[in-house]
Amino acid sequence: MSIEIEVLNGDASWPLAKPLFDAVWPPHVVKKLPWADIAFAHAELRVLVQNEAEEVLCHVGLYRRDITWNGHKIRAAGIGGVLTREDARRHGYASIALNAAVQTLKDEGSTPFALLFCEPHNAPFYMGRGWKPFDGEVYVEQPQADQTQGRVRFEAMAPYVYDLKRAPRQGVLDLCGLPW
Ligand SMILES: CC(C)(COP(=O)(O)OP(=O)(O)OC[C@H]1O[C@@H](n2cnc3c(N)ncnc32)[C@H](O)[C@@H]1OP(=O)(O)O)[C@@H](O)C(=O)NCCC(=O)NCCS
Numbered sequence: 001m002s003i004e005i006e007v008l009n010g011d012a013s014w015p016l017a018k019p020l021f022d023a024v025w026p027p028h029v030v031k032k033l034p035w036a037d038i039a040f041a042h043a044e045l046r047v048l049v050q051n052e053a054e055e056v057l058c059h060v061g062l063y064r065r066d067i068t069w070n071g072h073k074i075r076a077a078g079i080g081g082v083l084t085r086e087d088a089r090r091h092g093y094a095s096i097a098l099n100a101a102v103q104t105l106k107d108e109g110s111t112p113f114a115l116l117f118c119e120p121h122n123a124p125f126y127m128g129r130g131w132k133p134f135d136g137e138v139y140v141e142q143p144q145a146d147q148t149q150g151r152v153r154f155e156a157m158a159p160y161v162y163d164l165k166r167a168p169r170q171g172v173l174d175l176c177g178l179p180w
Contacts, residue, residue, distance in 0.1 A: 001051060001052065003049050003051055003096075004049070004050045005049050005050075005100050006050070007062075007100060007104055009046075010045050010046050010061065014042075014046075016048060016056055017048060017059045019055075019056065020057075020083060020085055021081070021083070023086070024084075024086070034157060035157055038156055038179060039142055039143050040180060041063060041080075041178040041179065041180050043080065043081060045104065046059060046060070047062065047100045047104075049084075049093045055085075056085075057084060058096075058097050059082070059084075060081065060094070061080045061180065063077065063078030063180045064077050064078070064105075064111060065077075065177060067173060067174060067175050067176050069174075075111045075112065076111065076115055076175075077105045077164070078114065078115055079114055079115070079116040079180070080116060080179075080180035082097070098129060102114065102162065106164055112163075113161050113162060113166065115161050116131065116159070116160050116162075117154070117156070117157035117160070118158060119157055123160070126160050130162060131161065131162050132162075132167070132169065133158065133160055134160060134161045134167075134168070134169060136169075136171040136173060138153070138154045138155075138159050138173045138179075139151055139153055139154065139172065139175065140152060140174075140175045140177070140178060140179040141177050
């Protein structure tokens with residue numbers, strides 16, 4: 001089977017990606033996940049792996065943001081929404097899409113590291129692909145009951161970093177916005 005890999009604008013490609021999200025993460029599945037109640041940012045770019053019928057088999061979302069590390073401004077990239085259709089898993093599609101995401105960031109050359117969050121059962125997958133645990137604290141913004149954004153510690157999933165040039169491994173990261 002031939003596949004096509006594309007890196008597309010996040011908002012414009014959301015209608016293509018949505019059926020995959022609905023299939024892998026329907027509401028009754030999401031509600032049991034540790035991040036069920038978290039508000040996430042929308043991806044700026046999406047890596048899509050499509051089959052010959054133009055069905056999206058795999059998705060990786062890409063984010064870029066000025067954040068802070070120990071109070072100093074630093075450019076960061078984010079990876080989120082890594083998912084493969086159940087019947088297409090273990091064919092290397094998520095690995096291919098992650099590689100394409102990392103290559104896109106390397107080509108841009110302006111970002112020292114990438115950051116993602118994952119549940120414990122997915123950690124070996126990322127560590128096998130060069131991601132390392134970030135041992136510090138992560139803060140994000142979340143909507144509050146009074147409709148404002150509040151700064152909260154993010155602990156729903158564990159952070160992992162990837163050296164595009166060099167990633168921090170400890171300290172305090174503040175994403176200065178919603179998590180991804
Ligand atoms: C995690 C997830 C994205 C992996 O997607 P995938 O497309 O199956 O990933 P890959 O095929 O690249 O790799 C998965 C495993 O299959 C193996 N694999 C890859 N190609 C293979 C092949 N042709 N034959 C057999 N195994 C293969 C890989 O080596 C890998 O195993 P490893 O981690 O022990 O090395 C997928 O399981 C998923 O969508 N899970 C639900 C959503 C989720 O939890 N997402 C993660 C959010 S952080």
